[in-house]
Amino acid sequence: MPADRAPTRIQKKNRAAILEAALDVFSSHGFRGSTVDQIAKAAGLSKPNLLYYFPSKEAIFNELMAGLLDTWLDPLRALDPEGEPLEEILAYVQRKLQMSRDFPRESRLYANEIVQGAPRLHDVIAADLNVLVEEKAQLLQGWMDAGRINRAHPKHLLFSIWSLTQHYADFDAQVRTLMGDEDPFDAAPQYLETLYRRMLTPKS
Amino acid sequence: MPADRAPTRIQKKNRAAILEAALDVFSSHGFRGSTVDQIAKAAGLSKPNLLYYFPSKEAIFNELMAGLLDTWLDPLRALDPEGEPLEEILAYVQRKLQMSRDFPRESRLYANEIVQGAPRLHDVIAADLNVLVEEKAQLLQGWMDAGRINRAHPKHLLFSIWSLTQHYADFDAQVRTLMGDEDPFDAAPQYLETLYRRMLTPKS
DNA sequence: CTTTGATTTGACCAACTGGTCAAACTCACG
DNA sequence: CGTGAGTTTGACCAGTTGGTCAAATCAAAG
Numbered sequence: 411m412p413a414d415r416a417p418t419r420i421q422k423k424n425r426a427a428i429l430e431a432a433l434d435v436f437s438s439h440g441f442r443g444s445t446v447d448q449i450a451k452a453a454g455l456s457k458p459n460l461l462y463y464f465p466s467k468e469a470i471f472n473e474l475m476a477g478l479l480d481t482w483l484d485p486l487r488a489l490d491p492e493g494e495p496l497e498e499i500l501a502y503v504q505r506k507l508q509m510s511r512d513f514p515r516e517s518r519l520y521a522n523e524i525v526q527g528a529p530r531l532h533d534v535i536a537a538d539l540n541v542l543v544e545e546k547a548q549l550l551q552g553w554m555d556a557g558r559i560n561r562a563h564p565k566h567l568l569f570s571i572w573s574l575t576q577h578y579a580d581f582d583a584q585v586r587t588l589m590g591d592e593d594p595f596d597a598a599p600q601y602l603e604t605l606y607r608r609m610l611t612p613k614s
Numbered sequence: 615m616p617a618d619r620a621p622t623r624i625q626k627k628n629r630a631a632i633l634e635a636a637l638d639v640f641s642s643h644g645f646r647g648s649t650v651d652q653i654a655k656a657a658g659l660s661k662p663n664l665l666y667y668f669p670s671k672e673a674i675f676n677e678l679m680a681g682l683l684d685t686w687l688d689p690l691r692a693l694d695p696e697g698e699p700l701e702e703i704l705a706y707v708q709r710k711l712q713m714s715r716d717f718p719r720e721s722r723l724y725a726n727e728i729v730q731g732a733p734r735l736h737d738v739i740a741a742d743l744n745v746l747v748e749e750k751a752q753l754l755q756g757w758m759d760a761g762r763i764n765r766a767h768p769k770h771l772l773f774s775i776w777s778l779t780q781h782y783a784d785f786d787a788q789v790r791t792l793m794g795d796e797d798p799f800d801a802a803p804q805y806l807e808t809l810y811r812r813m814l815t816p817k818s
Numbered sequence: 819c820t821t822t823g824a825t826t827t828g829a830c831c832a833a834c835t836g837g838t839c840a841a842a843c844t845c846a847c848g
Numbered sequence: 849c850g851t852g853a854g855t856t857t858g859a860c861c862a863g864t865t866g867g868t869c870a871a872a873t874c875a876a877a878g
Contacts, residue, residue: 418845418846418854418855420845420854420855421854421855424855438730438731439646439730440644440646440647440726440730441647442643442644442646442647443644443645443646443647443730445834445835445836446835446836446837447834447835447836455856456856456857456858457836457837457857458837458838458839458856458857458858459855459856459857461836461837461838462854462855462856465837466836466837467835467836467837518729518730521725521729521784521785522644522726522729522730524784524785524787524788525722525725525726525729525784525785526642526643526644526647526722526726527642527787528787528788528791532787532791535787535788535791535792536791539788539791539792540791540792543792560812562805562808562809563801563804563805565792565793566798566801566802566805567805569781569782569785569789570778570781570805570809572781572785573777573778573781573785574774574777574778577773577774577776577777578773580725580728580729581725581728581729581773581776581777583728583731583732583736583739584728584732584739584743585773587732587736587739587740587743587744588739588743588744588747588769589769594770597767597770598770600767601766601767601770601771601774604766604813605766605774605809605813608764608812608813609808609809609812609813622824622825622875624824624825624875625824625825628825649864649865649866650865650866650867651864651865651866659826660826660827660828661827661866661867662826662827662828662867662868662869663825663826663827665866665867665868666824666825666826669867670866670867671865671866671867
Protein backbone atom coordinates (compact mmCIF):
# COMPACT_ATOMS: atom_id res chain seq x y z
CA MET A 411 0.00 0.00 0.00
CA PRO A 412 1.11 3.58 -0.57
CA ALA A 413 2.70 5.14 2.50
CA ASP A 414 0.82 7.52 4.72
CA ARG A 415 2.29 10.61 3.07
CA ALA A 416 0.94 12.96 0.45
CA PRO A 417 -0.25 10.96 -2.56
CA THR A 418 2.05 10.90 -5.58
CA ARG A 419 0.93 11.82 -9.07
CA ILE A 420 0.55 8.13 -9.94
CA GLN A 421 -1.41 7.37 -6.80
CA LYS A 422 -3.87 10.14 -7.53
CA LYS A 423 -4.39 9.00 -11.09
CA ASN A 424 -4.78 5.33 -10.28
CA ARG A 425 -7.01 5.71 -7.26
CA ALA A 426 -9.29 7.95 -9.30
CA ALA A 427 -9.31 5.48 -12.19
CA ILE A 428 -10.18 2.64 -9.83
CA LEU A 429 -13.06 4.49 -8.21
CA GLU A 430 -14.40 5.51 -11.61
CA ALA A 431 -14.18 1.92 -12.87
CA ALA A 432 -15.69 0.58 -9.67
CA LEU A 433 -18.66 2.93 -10.00
CA ASP A 434 -19.25 1.57 -13.48
CA VAL A 435 -19.00 -2.06 -12.47
CA PHE A 436 -20.73 -1.94 -9.08
CA SER A 437 -23.64 0.10 -10.39
CA SER A 438 -24.40 -2.37 -13.14
CA HIS A 439 -23.80 -5.67 -11.34
CA GLY A 440 -24.16 -4.89 -7.65
CA PHE A 441 -21.50 -5.61 -5.04
CA ARG A 442 -21.71 -9.35 -5.07
CA GLY A 443 -22.06 -9.52 -8.84
CA SER A 444 -18.89 -7.55 -9.47
CA THR A 445 -15.40 -9.02 -9.48
CA VAL A 446 -12.13 -7.38 -8.61
CA ASP A 447 -10.80 -8.50 -11.96
CA GLN A 448 -13.61 -6.71 -13.76
CA ILE A 449 -12.87 -3.49 -11.92
CA ALA A 450 -9.14 -3.82 -12.46
CA LYS A 451 -9.56 -4.40 -16.18
CA ALA A 452 -11.95 -1.45 -16.46
CA ALA A 453 -9.38 0.71 -14.69
CA GLY A 454 -6.57 -0.54 -16.92
CA LEU A 455 -4.71 -2.28 -14.12
CA SER A 456 -3.86 -5.83 -13.12
CA LYS A 457 -5.67 -7.30 -10.15
CA PRO A 458 -2.67 -7.30 -7.79
CA ASN A 459 -1.91 -3.77 -8.88
CA LEU A 460 -5.42 -2.67 -7.95
CA LEU A 461 -5.08 -4.35 -4.59
CA TYR A 462 -1.92 -2.33 -4.07
CA TYR A 463 -4.10 0.78 -3.90
CA PHE A 464 -7.08 -0.61 -2.01
CA PRO A 465 -6.83 -3.32 0.61
CA SER A 466 -9.97 -5.13 -0.54
CA LYS A 467 -13.01 -5.11 -2.76
CA GLU A 468 -15.10 -3.95 0.17
CA ALA A 469 -12.76 -1.02 0.83
CA ILE A 470 -13.31 0.23 -2.71
CA PHE A 471 -17.02 -0.09 -2.27
CA ASN A 472 -17.05 1.74 1.04
CA GLU A 473 -15.00 4.64 -0.22
CA LEU A 474 -17.31 4.94 -3.20
CA MET A 475 -20.38 4.94 -0.99
CA ALA A 476 -19.00 7.46 1.48
CA GLY A 477 -18.29 9.89 -1.32
CA LEU A 478 -21.65 9.26 -2.92
CA LEU A 479 -23.92 9.75 0.07
CA ASP A 480 -22.73 13.24 0.73
CA THR A 481 -23.40 14.64 -2.72
CA TRP A 482 -26.58 12.62 -2.87
CA LEU A 483 -28.16 14.56 -0.03
CA ASP A 484 -27.00 18.00 -1.10
CA PRO A 485 -30.14 18.86 -3.07
CA LEU A 486 -32.31 18.19 -0.03
CA ARG A 487 -30.01 20.16 2.26
CA ALA A 488 -30.46 23.09 -0.09
CA LEU A 489 -34.21 23.25 0.55
CA ASP A 490 -34.41 26.78 1.93
CA PRO A 491 -36.77 27.62 4.83
CA GLU A 492 -36.64 31.27 3.77
CA GLY A 493 -37.69 30.68 0.19
CA GLU A 494 -41.14 30.67 -1.39
CA PRO A 495 -42.43 27.17 -0.46
CA LEU A 496 -43.82 25.93 -3.78
CA GLU A 497 -40.88 27.24 -5.77
CA GLU A 498 -38.43 25.72 -3.29
CA ILE A 499 -40.02 22.30 -3.68
CA LEU A 500 -40.25 22.54 -7.45
CA ALA A 501 -36.59 23.55 -7.59
CA TYR A 502 -35.69 20.59 -5.39
CA VAL A 503 -37.54 18.24 -7.72
CA GLN A 504 -35.67 19.63 -10.70
CA ARG A 505 -32.32 19.33 -8.94
CA LYS A 506 -33.02 15.70 -8.11
CA LEU A 507 -34.13 15.02 -11.68
CA GLN A 508 -30.97 16.67 -12.95
CA MET A 509 -28.92 14.35 -10.78
CA SER A 510 -30.69 11.32 -12.22
CA ARG A 511 -29.76 12.50 -15.65
CA ASP A 512 -26.19 13.46 -14.86
CA PHE A 513 -25.28 10.73 -12.38
CA PRO A 514 -27.36 7.69 -13.21
CA ARG A 515 -24.66 5.27 -12.09
CA GLU A 516 -24.58 6.78 -8.63
CA SER A 517 -28.34 6.51 -8.42
CA ARG A 518 -28.31 2.88 -9.50
CA LEU A 519 -25.52 2.03 -7.09
CA TYR A 520 -27.59 3.45 -4.27
CA ALA A 521 -30.74 1.71 -5.51
CA ASN A 522 -28.94 -1.60 -5.73
CA GLU A 523 -27.97 -1.32 -2.10
CA ILE A 524 -31.38 -0.34 -0.80
CA VAL A 525 -33.30 -2.91 -2.80
CA GLN A 526 -31.17 -5.61 -1.26
CA GLY A 527 -32.03 -4.40 2.21
CA ALA A 528 -29.20 -1.88 2.60
CA PRO A 529 -26.96 -4.31 4.51
CA ARG A 530 -24.00 -1.97 4.19
CA LEU A 531 -25.92 1.29 4.62
CA HIS A 532 -28.28 0.74 7.50
CA ASP A 533 -26.26 2.74 9.97
CA VAL A 534 -25.82 5.75 7.72
CA ILE A 535 -29.51 5.87 6.86
CA ALA A 536 -30.51 5.56 10.48
CA ALA A 537 -28.15 8.38 11.43
CA ASP A 538 -27.44 11.16 8.93
CA LEU A 539 -30.37 10.67 6.60
CA ASN A 540 -32.88 10.33 9.39
CA VAL A 541 -31.88 13.64 10.97
CA LEU A 542 -32.04 15.46 7.66
CA VAL A 543 -35.42 14.00 6.76
CA GLU A 544 -36.86 14.77 10.16
CA GLU A 545 -35.73 18.39 9.82
CA LYS A 546 -37.09 18.88 6.31
CA ALA A 547 -40.35 17.11 7.10
CA GLN A 548 -40.86 19.66 9.88
CA LEU A 549 -40.18 22.44 7.43
CA LEU A 550 -42.75 21.10 4.98
CA GLN A 551 -45.29 20.63 7.76
CA GLY A 552 -44.76 24.24 8.78
CA TRP A 553 -45.46 25.44 5.26
CA MET A 554 -48.63 23.36 5.17
CA ASP A 555 -49.83 24.61 8.55
CA ALA A 556 -49.32 28.17 7.31
CA GLY A 557 -51.48 27.40 4.30
CA ARG A 558 -48.67 28.16 1.87
CA ILE A 559 -48.92 24.76 0.20
CA ASN A 560 -51.60 22.09 0.23
CA ARG A 561 -51.57 19.49 2.96
CA ALA A 562 -49.96 16.10 2.37
CA HIS A 563 -47.99 13.69 4.52
CA PRO A 564 -44.56 15.39 4.52
CA LYS A 565 -42.45 12.23 4.58
CA HIS A 566 -44.50 10.61 1.86
CA LEU A 567 -44.05 13.81 -0.09
CA LEU A 568 -40.30 13.44 0.17
CA PHE A 569 -40.48 9.74 -0.73
CA SER A 570 -42.50 10.59 -3.80
CA ILE A 571 -39.93 13.11 -4.97
CA TRP A 572 -37.10 10.63 -4.58
CA SER A 573 -39.09 7.89 -6.19
CA LEU A 574 -40.23 9.88 -9.22
CA THR A 575 -36.88 11.44 -9.98
CA GLN A 576 -34.64 8.46 -9.35
CA HIS A 577 -36.94 6.26 -11.39
CA TYR A 578 -35.52 7.80 -14.55
CA ALA A 579 -32.04 6.66 -13.59
CA ASP A 580 -32.81 3.38 -11.84
CA PHE A 581 -35.33 2.07 -14.36
CA ASP A 582 -33.58 3.67 -17.32
CA ALA A 583 -33.48 0.37 -19.21
CA GLN A 584 -37.25 0.03 -19.02
CA VAL A 585 -38.08 3.68 -19.54
CA ARG A 586 -35.94 4.00 -22.64
CA THR A 587 -37.30 0.82 -24.17
CA LEU A 588 -40.86 2.04 -23.71
CA MET A 589 -40.19 5.60 -24.88
CA GLY A 590 -38.66 4.54 -28.19
CA ASP A 591 -36.84 7.40 -29.87
CA GLU A 592 -38.09 10.06 -27.49
CA ASP A 593 -35.62 11.03 -24.76
CA PRO A 594 -37.34 10.56 -21.40
CA PHE A 595 -35.61 13.64 -20.05
CA ASP A 596 -37.29 15.85 -22.64
CA ALA A 597 -40.73 15.64 -21.08
CA ALA A 598 -39.87 14.59 -17.53
CA PRO A 599 -39.09 18.05 -16.11
CA GLN A 600 -42.36 19.46 -17.41
CA TYR A 601 -44.33 16.43 -16.22
CA LEU A 602 -42.97 16.58 -12.68
CA GLU A 603 -43.36 20.33 -12.42
CA THR A 604 -47.01 20.05 -13.47
CA LEU A 605 -47.60 17.18 -11.07
CA TYR A 606 -46.26 18.95 -8.00
CA ARG A 607 -47.71 22.31 -8.96
CA ARG A 608 -51.21 20.91 -9.28
CA MET A 609 -50.79 18.89 -6.12
CA LEU A 610 -49.37 21.59 -3.89
CA THR A 611 -50.72 24.92 -5.11
CA PRO A 612 -53.20 26.09 -2.46
CA LYS A 613 -56.77 26.66 -3.63
CA SER A 614 -56.33 30.31 -2.57
CA MET B 615 -34.78 -34.96 -14.08
CA PRO B 616 -38.43 -35.94 -13.72
CA ALA B 617 -39.80 -37.61 -16.78
CA ASP B 618 -42.04 -35.79 -19.22
CA ARG B 619 -45.21 -37.17 -17.68
CA ALA B 620 -47.70 -35.73 -15.27
CA PRO B 621 -45.88 -34.45 -12.16
CA THR B 622 -46.03 -36.64 -9.09
CA ARG B 623 -47.14 -35.40 -5.70
CA ILE B 624 -43.52 -35.04 -4.59
CA GLN B 625 -42.54 -33.20 -7.76
CA LYS B 626 -45.30 -30.66 -7.27
CA LYS B 627 -44.37 -30.05 -3.68
CA ASN B 628 -40.65 -29.75 -4.27
CA ARG B 629 -40.82 -27.58 -7.37
CA ALA B 630 -43.13 -25.23 -5.51
CA ALA B 631 -40.82 -25.15 -2.49
CA ILE B 632 -37.84 -24.42 -4.74
CA LEU B 633 -39.56 -21.54 -6.51
CA GLU B 634 -40.74 -20.09 -3.22
CA ALA B 635 -37.23 -20.32 -1.78
CA ALA B 636 -35.70 -18.93 -4.95
CA LEU B 637 -38.01 -15.91 -4.81
CA ASP B 638 -36.81 -15.24 -1.30
CA VAL B 639 -33.14 -15.58 -2.12
CA PHE B 640 -33.06 -13.95 -5.55
CA SER B 641 -35.12 -10.97 -4.43
CA SER B 642 -32.77 -10.17 -1.60
CA HIS B 643 -29.40 -10.86 -3.21
CA GLY B 644 -29.98 -10.59 -6.95
CA PHE B 645 -29.19 -13.35 -9.44
CA ARG B 646 -25.46 -13.22 -9.24
CA GLY B 647 -25.46 -12.74 -5.48
CA SER B 648 -27.51 -15.86 -4.85
CA THR B 649 -26.10 -19.37 -4.65
CA VAL B 650 -27.75 -22.65 -5.48
CA ASP B 651 -26.83 -23.89 -2.05
CA GLN B 652 -28.66 -21.00 -0.42
CA ILE B 653 -31.80 -21.75 -2.40
CA ALA B 654 -31.54 -25.47 -1.74
CA LYS B 655 -31.17 -24.95 1.99
CA ALA B 656 -34.08 -22.51 2.05
CA ALA B 657 -36.18 -25.09 0.23
CA GLY B 658 -35.09 -27.84 2.60
CA LEU B 659 -33.24 -29.82 -0.06
CA SER B 660 -29.67 -30.76 -0.82
CA LYS B 661 -28.01 -29.06 -3.76
CA PRO B 662 -27.93 -32.13 -6.02
CA ASN B 663 -31.52 -32.79 -5.10
CA LEU B 664 -32.51 -29.32 -6.18
CA LEU B 665 -30.67 -29.78 -9.45
CA TYR B 666 -32.72 -32.92 -9.98
CA TYR B 667 -35.79 -30.71 -10.36
CA PHE B 668 -34.26 -27.80 -12.26
CA PRO B 669 -31.41 -28.17 -14.74
CA SER B 670 -29.61 -25.01 -13.59
CA LYS B 671 -29.70 -21.89 -11.46
CA GLU B 672 -30.68 -19.88 -14.52
CA ALA B 673 -33.60 -22.21 -15.26
CA ILE B 674 -35.03 -21.54 -11.80
CA PHE B 675 -34.64 -17.84 -12.32
CA ASN B 676 -36.29 -17.89 -15.72
CA GLU B 677 -39.30 -19.88 -14.55
CA LEU B 678 -39.70 -17.47 -11.65
CA MET B 679 -39.57 -14.46 -13.96
CA ALA B 680 -41.98 -15.88 -16.48
CA GLY B 681 -44.57 -16.49 -13.78
CA LEU B 682 -43.96 -13.10 -12.24
CA LEU B 683 -44.30 -10.90 -15.28
CA ASP B 684 -47.79 -12.08 -16.06
CA THR B 685 -49.30 -11.28 -12.69
CA TRP B 686 -47.26 -8.13 -12.55
CA LEU B 687 -49.07 -6.61 -15.51
CA ASP B 688 -52.55 -7.69 -14.54
CA PRO B 689 -53.44 -4.46 -12.71
CA LEU B 690 -52.62 -2.42 -15.80
CA ARG B 691 -54.54 -4.78 -18.08
CA ALA B 692 -57.56 -4.20 -15.86
CA LEU B 693 -57.63 -0.47 -16.66
CA ASP B 694 -61.10 -0.29 -18.18
CA PRO B 695 -61.79 1.98 -21.19
CA GLU B 696 -65.48 1.96 -20.28
CA GLY B 697 -65.00 3.12 -16.72
CA GLU B 698 -65.00 6.62 -15.25
CA PRO B 699 -61.46 7.84 -16.10
CA LEU B 700 -60.33 9.33 -12.80
CA GLU B 701 -61.76 6.48 -10.74
CA GLU B 702 -60.17 3.93 -13.07
CA ILE B 703 -56.76 5.49 -12.61
CA LEU B 704 -57.13 5.85 -8.87
CA ALA B 705 -58.20 2.23 -8.62
CA TYR B 706 -55.18 1.20 -10.68
CA VAL B 707 -52.89 3.10 -8.33
CA GLN B 708 -54.41 1.36 -5.32
CA ARG B 709 -54.11 -2.05 -6.97
CA LYS B 710 -50.44 -1.45 -7.66
CA LEU B 711 -49.87 -0.21 -4.13
CA GLN B 712 -51.62 -3.29 -2.80
CA MET B 713 -49.25 -5.46 -4.80
CA SER B 714 -46.26 -3.68 -3.33
CA ARG B 715 -47.57 -4.46 0.11
CA ASP B 716 -48.57 -8.05 -0.60
CA PHE B 717 -45.77 -9.09 -2.94
CA PRO B 718 -42.71 -7.03 -2.07
CA ARG B 719 -40.31 -9.81 -3.00
CA GLU B 720 -41.69 -9.98 -6.50
CA SER B 721 -41.32 -6.22 -6.83
CA ARG B 722 -37.74 -6.28 -5.62
CA LEU B 723 -36.86 -9.17 -7.89
CA TYR B 724 -38.13 -7.18 -10.83
CA ALA B 725 -36.40 -4.02 -9.64
CA ASN B 726 -33.12 -5.84 -9.22
CA GLU B 727 -33.29 -6.95 -12.82
CA ILE B 728 -34.17 -3.58 -14.30
CA VAL B 729 -31.64 -1.62 -12.26
CA GLN B 730 -28.91 -3.86 -13.61
CA GLY B 731 -29.96 -3.11 -17.16
CA ALA B 732 -32.52 -5.89 -17.55
CA PRO B 733 -30.04 -8.23 -19.27
CA ARG B 734 -32.42 -11.17 -18.92
CA LEU B 735 -35.64 -9.23 -19.56
CA HIS B 736 -34.94 -6.96 -22.48
CA ASP B 737 -36.87 -9.06 -24.97
CA VAL B 738 -39.99 -9.38 -22.84
CA ILE B 739 -40.08 -5.67 -22.10
CA ALA B 740 -39.62 -4.80 -25.74
CA ALA B 741 -42.42 -7.15 -26.72
CA ASP B 742 -45.33 -7.72 -24.30
CA LEU B 743 -44.90 -4.72 -22.06
CA ASN B 744 -44.40 -2.33 -24.93
CA VAL B 745 -47.65 -3.34 -26.59
CA LEU B 746 -49.61 -3.02 -23.37
CA VAL B 747 -48.12 0.37 -22.54
CA GLU B 748 -48.76 1.67 -26.02
CA GLU B 749 -52.39 0.63 -25.77
CA LYS B 750 -52.99 2.12 -22.34
CA ALA B 751 -51.14 5.32 -23.18
CA GLN B 752 -53.57 5.77 -26.07
CA LEU B 753 -56.48 5.22 -23.72
CA LEU B 754 -55.18 7.86 -21.31
CA GLN B 755 -54.56 10.27 -24.16
CA GLY B 756 -58.14 9.76 -25.30
CA TRP B 757 -59.47 10.62 -21.86
CA MET B 758 -57.35 13.76 -21.83
CA ASP B 759 -58.46 14.84 -25.29
CA ALA B 760 -62.05 14.43 -24.16
CA GLY B 761 -61.35 16.70 -21.20
CA ARG B 762 -62.28 13.99 -18.69
CA ILE B 763 -58.93 14.24 -16.90
CA ASN B 764 -56.23 16.90 -16.93
CA ARG B 765 -53.52 16.72 -19.56
CA ALA B 766 -50.16 15.09 -18.80
CA HIS B 767 -47.71 13.00 -20.77
CA PRO B 768 -49.47 9.61 -20.70
CA LYS B 769 -46.34 7.46 -20.58
CA HIS B 770 -44.79 9.57 -17.86
CA LEU B 771 -48.08 9.26 -16.02
CA LEU B 772 -47.74 5.48 -16.12
CA PHE B 773 -44.09 5.65 -15.09
CA SER B 774 -45.02 7.80 -12.14
CA ILE B 775 -47.62 5.31 -10.97
CA TRP B 776 -45.17 2.44 -11.16
CA SER B 777 -42.47 4.45 -9.50
CA LEU B 778 -44.55 5.72 -6.60
CA THR B 779 -46.20 2.43 -5.79
CA GLN B 780 -43.22 0.12 -6.22
CA HIS B 781 -41.07 2.47 -4.19
CA TYR B 782 -42.75 1.20 -1.02
CA ALA B 783 -41.63 -2.35 -1.81
CA ASP B 784 -38.29 -1.68 -3.46
CA PHE B 785 -37.01 0.91 -0.98
CA ASP B 786 -38.76 -0.70 1.95
CA ALA B 787 -35.55 -0.76 4.01
CA GLN B 788 -35.12 2.98 3.66
CA VAL B 789 -38.78 3.89 4.02
CA ARG B 790 -39.25 1.88 7.21
CA THR B 791 -36.11 3.27 8.79
CA LEU B 792 -37.26 6.81 8.14
CA MET B 793 -40.86 6.24 9.19
CA GLY B 794 -39.95 4.84 12.60
CA ASP B 795 -42.91 3.12 14.22
CA GLU B 796 -45.45 4.31 11.70
CA ASP B 797 -46.36 1.73 9.05
CA PRO B 798 -45.73 3.31 5.63
CA PHE B 799 -48.79 1.58 4.24
CA ASP B 800 -51.06 3.39 6.67
CA ALA B 801 -50.73 6.77 4.98
CA ALA B 802 -49.57 5.76 1.51
CA PRO B 803 -53.00 4.96 0.00
CA GLN B 804 -54.40 8.31 1.12
CA TYR B 805 -51.30 10.18 -0.03
CA LEU B 806 -51.34 8.69 -3.51
CA GLU B 807 -55.07 9.12 -3.93
CA THR B 808 -54.75 12.80 -3.02
CA LEU B 809 -51.80 13.25 -5.31
CA TYR B 810 -53.47 11.82 -8.40
CA ARG B 811 -56.84 13.34 -7.63
CA ARG B 812 -55.39 16.83 -7.40
CA MET B 813 -53.28 16.27 -10.44
CA LEU B 814 -55.90 14.81 -12.72
CA THR B 815 -59.26 16.25 -11.67
CA PRO B 816 -60.27 18.65 -14.46
CA LYS B 817 -60.85 22.26 -13.44
CA SER B 818 -64.45 21.85 -14.67
C1' DC C 819 -42.58 -59.10 -0.77
C1' DT C 820 -40.66 -57.71 -5.11
C1' DT C 821 -39.79 -54.99 -8.70
C1' DT C 822 -39.31 -50.74 -11.06
C1' DG C 823 -39.09 -46.04 -11.47
C1' DA C 824 -38.75 -41.84 -8.69
C1' DT C 825 -35.99 -39.52 -5.33
C1' DT C 826 -31.95 -38.39 -2.54
C1' DT C 827 -27.22 -38.00 -1.41
C1' DG C 828 -21.95 -38.00 -0.65
C1' DA C 829 -18.06 -37.47 -3.22
C1' DC C 830 -16.21 -35.15 -6.67
C1' DC C 831 -14.70 -31.66 -10.42
C1' DA C 832 -13.40 -27.60 -13.01
C1' DA C 833 -13.90 -22.77 -13.10
C1' DC C 834 -13.84 -18.68 -10.65
C1' DT C 835 -12.91 -15.51 -6.88
C1' DG C 836 -10.64 -12.54 -3.40
C1' DG C 837 -6.38 -11.99 -1.86
C1' DT C 838 -0.98 -12.79 -1.04
C1' DC C 839 3.89 -12.50 -2.06
C1' DA C 840 8.43 -12.24 -3.68
C1' DA C 841 10.62 -10.65 -7.43
C1' DA C 842 11.03 -7.35 -11.00
C1' DC C 843 10.61 -2.89 -12.80
C1' DT C 844 10.17 2.39 -12.90
C1' DC C 845 10.70 6.84 -11.36
C1' DA C 846 12.43 10.98 -9.12
C1' DC C 847 16.10 12.98 -7.13
C1' DG C 848 20.80 13.76 -5.47
C1' DC D 849 24.58 7.47 -13.17
C1' DG D 850 22.97 5.31 -8.69
C1' DT D 851 19.87 4.50 -5.22
C1' DG D 852 15.86 3.88 -2.58
C1' DA D 853 11.08 4.40 -2.52
C1' DG D 854 7.13 3.71 -5.23
C1' DT D 855 4.91 0.64 -8.62
C1' DT D 856 3.78 -3.54 -11.25
C1' DT D 857 3.31 -8.36 -12.12
C1' DG D 858 3.28 -13.66 -12.61
C1' DA D 859 2.64 -17.37 -9.87
C1' DC D 860 0.21 -19.00 -6.40
C1' DC D 861 -3.38 -20.26 -2.68
C1' DA D 862 -7.56 -21.40 -0.25
C1' DG D 863 -12.41 -20.99 -0.34
C1' DT D 864 -16.58 -20.88 -3.05
C1' DT D 865 -19.55 -22.01 -6.77
C1' DG D 866 -22.39 -24.34 -10.41
C1' DG D 867 -22.89 -28.64 -11.80
C1' DT D 868 -22.11 -34.09 -12.41
C1' DC D 869 -22.50 -38.94 -11.26
C1' DA D 870 -22.86 -43.42 -9.47
C1' DA D 871 -24.68 -45.47 -5.77
C1' DA D 872 -28.09 -45.66 -2.24
C1' DT D 873 -32.81 -45.12 -0.66
C1' DC D 874 -37.74 -44.70 -1.13
C1' DA D 875 -42.58 -45.29 -2.91
C1' DA D 876 -46.10 -47.65 -4.95
C1' DA D 877 -48.18 -51.01 -7.95
C1' DG D 878 -48.53 -55.86 -8.81
